[in-house]
Amino acid sequence: MSRALGPFGAVLRRDLLLAWRGRADVLVTLAFFVVVVCLFPFGVGAETNQLRSIAPGVLWVAALLATLLSLHRLFAQDHADGTLEQLLLSPEPTVLWVVAKILAHWIATGLPLVLVAPALAMLFDVDQGALGILILSLTLGTPILALLGAVGAALTLGLRGGGMLLALLVLPLFVPVLIFGAGAVDAHLSGTGADAHILLLGGGLLGALALAPIACAAALRIAVD
């Protein structure tokens, strides 16, 4: 393993292990996602055609809210026990281990949502052919949410009422992801093809991967300073 991957792998392994040891927390995020999605038929009525048409949007909004609620755990624990300070003091590049932390966070909270989403889509009677597009859009989109959210989580680290503030900061930034993510499934169902949406999501993911860790690292340094 090359030298640069050393700290990356170490932080990734550590965070995944921590997530595994505290898997109840992770399951709560997943349960929240399922419950929110299941609430919609009660709110808008169980008419099949209507459910089918709102399904992509409902799944995406629920995934977005579940991501938002899990974000505070990204740095809070490490901030409280001083690990974050030690990581910042270490000579390893901050951006590198920030990406590792975000990746571990996404594997623990984002990936389960992606895997459960098709089952929930069945509850809304979504066309089977669109399930692949739904999984693809969520696979590309939820990491963007995690990356953007990490910047907000770092900025609101240790603040009173940080949760609400975090929502106000990051939800407007999530709008493009929501549009293209839910739009991909809609476009596939309407027959226009989801290529453009998927490509834009992929581009968004690369852009976020390039820029968000830098902003996140700067925000962490300010927060711990």
Next chain:
Amino acid sequence: MTRPERGKSLFRFAAPQLFYPLAGKLAPWFAAVAAIFTIAGLWLGFFVAPTDAQQGEVYRVIFIHVPAAWMSMFVYLIMAFWSAVGLVMNTRLSFLMARALAPTGAMFCILALVTGSLWGKPTWGAYWVWDARLTSQLLLLFLYLGYIALTQAIEDPRRADRAGAIIALVGAVNVPIIYFSVKWWNTLHQGASVSLTKAPSMAATMLAGMFVMALASWAYTIAITLWRVRPLILERERHTDWVGAELNALEGKV
């Protein structure tokens, strides 16, 4: 000779101690310009400009609406500019300028949204449609509110300044992305989107009225920002001697 003396360069006003009296001197002038241009612009708009052939008198709201919408976007850019300057050059005053600008930007955002919906009701038959411009304007307002809430929530002023600067820059990068995504979403969802494009032949007086009002908004923004930055400077520099002297002089006057 060719090199300006250091003490005389314009950059000396980056020092809060020198900028404070300058802002105090400039603000009333810009306020006066703003007042004159507002009166002139509204007079042009409400009394001189002809009635629109298609929309009747309702269109006159553009004399407030369009400059407000422009300013709401410009102010965000200027805020992001000062934030970047602050982060790169480490100048305290830049952060204060960004913080003094934010409420004005949010105010123009709300003004544009309210006047827009007042115009929309008689013209489109609805106060609100999910048009690309309206939606991105609303999201811009959320970005302003996020910035203000974040800078208010952090007690340590140094951290508040820098955290606000980062979110302002992240927002500035995202504004075009948000705008275009909303635009494409809009064209995909609504078959016949309501077009906001103005009639191509606009009377010269209409354009003049809008232009004068835009200048008035600029002058107002500069005046109110200079006014707002002064107490921020005093608060931030309260441990220094010159602020003590300044406050003593103020109290002596009262």
